[in-house]
Amino acid sequence: MGNWFEAGHVAIVTGASRGLGKELARELLGQGLCVIVDGRDGGALEAAEKELGRLGDLVAIAGDVADPEHVRGLVAAAERRGRLDLLINNASTLGEVPLPTVEALEPQTLATLFAVNLFAPIELIRQALPLLRASGGGTIVNVTSDAAAEAYPTWGGYGATKAALEHVSRVLAAELDDTAVRVLVADPGDMNTQMHRDAIPDADPDTLRDPSESAWALLRAIAGMREPFERVRLAEVYA
């Protein structure tokens, strides 16, 4: 991969103890960025920190993105580095598995889905925007899903959170029209990760993308942005 980002820039990547987030952190560290990451399971995050910390300036903070205090800690870490150039809202939940039909979707599951997949990214964006602006622009990436648009049975709750995240991303971009802050919505497609195994345990792993390929494609899509708002299907970037 060429260097698509500036060494010394600062990124926040949520949900980076495994899967896509971890591979994004790996690539960004390789390009000389300071990368601030999180994950709820402190042990898993520590293991990722041990592996990735050798590659560069990694800050790992255990916590739940749905906790505004934790979100403040992520932004405070970027403030201590003096800037923020890239915010990737990647952490996400399926709510419960097996995924329920809409009829079986309990209010508590729905509340968790919206708290993690929608309210948390909005809160992180709110808290990060002053620093993004002060750093001269930067990019907000919200990781969504084809379930935001397609009517897959049992994916209604999760899909609704991603559809809402996509819409709020469009509105945000319109509101940021007079700034240098850009917004990208990215649908990664099916990846060989824990989330996919939890959702569809009998999927053939050979048919799924390795998250390292997806990370490469997403960073390429960010670097190639031409418009203040874009929606990308990574399946089109690999092609």
Ligand SMILES: NC(=O)c1ccc[n+]([C@@H]2O[C@H](COP(=O)([O-])OP(=O)(O)OC[C@H]3O[C@@H](n4cnc5c(N)ncnc54)[C@H](OP(=O)(O)O)[C@@H]3O)[C@@H](O)[C@H]2O)c1
């Ligand atoms: N995998 C796919 O096929 C697929 C398809 C379409 C879209 N996506 C999207 O791609 C993104 C990455 O998914 P993935 O497959 O890489 O997921 P994954 O393997 O399950 O990894 C999720 C990461 O997020 C962390 N996380 C989960 N909930 C969190 C919370 N409340 N606060 C902080 N961290 C949290 C997890 O650690 P802890 O559990 O320790 O917190 C983990 O590090 C998600 O937005 C997902 O919706 C995935």
